[in-house]
């Protein structure tokens with residue numbers, strides 16, 4: 001039952017799927033945390049794996065960067081592969097002085113400059129929000145590992161480069177915690193399919209202070225976020 005972008009067999013994905021943007025971060029998560037792991041799809045090198053985390057069947061798959069790429073995978077997994085829950089494990093840029101590099105952000109909601117949700121929601125503004133149960137479980141787990149986390153609104157953008165510098169002032173005024181490129185799309189797709197989604201993000205860049213993590217850290221770092229996401233799976 002392959003789809004245009006996933007060539008896994010029926011039932012190859014678990015009901016829960018962790019999804020970073022980076023397919024090599026997906027491989028890192030599978031290699032580091034899952035047992036009895038199988039690579040279930042590799043179309044376009046967008047690797048997907050299924051295995052067991054402390055006895056719980058879990059999948060992990062890359063989504064690519066931005067709503068156009070990630071929406072394809074979110075849709076195909078939820079519509080055709082029986083995935084009920086997607087937890088995005090991504091990186092973000094911080095837009096508030098009180099948020100620091102390596103802090104963890106739980107995206108309770110996601111504003112956006114993308115027209116993706118508006119186009120599908122009759123031209124109106126869709127309020128893209130996380131699943132409350134997932135948010136509750138994950139934030140409770142986070143408190144066991146770190147105090148360096150924040151819960152609130154973020155901004156999902158289509159543009160990694162050349163953003164309007166005035167946006168940072170706007171983000172600060174509205175207390176947006178960070179910027180990513182997928183969450184607003186993930187939340188609307190999950191809602192449309194009657195599924196659950198949550199974005200957990202680690203701050204890899206500080207957009208006001210000009211601080212940046214290395215490429216290696218983005219691929220194999222951020223273990224606290226990964227542990228929080230995996231522990232959340234155990235309670236679902």
Ligand SMILES: O=P(O)(O)O[C@H]1O[C@H](CO)[C@@H](O)[C@H]1O
Pocket residue numbers: 020021022064065066089090091092160179180181182218
């Ligand atoms: O680290 P990931 O999950 O890819 O997330 C962030 O990193 C990418 C940009 O570098 C975008 O996909 C953005 O959302």
Ligand SMILES: O=c1cc[nH]c(=O)[nH]1
Pocket residue numbers: 091092093094160179180181204205207
């Ligand atoms: O979208 C993103 C992700 C990480 N860092 C950023 O500045 N933007």
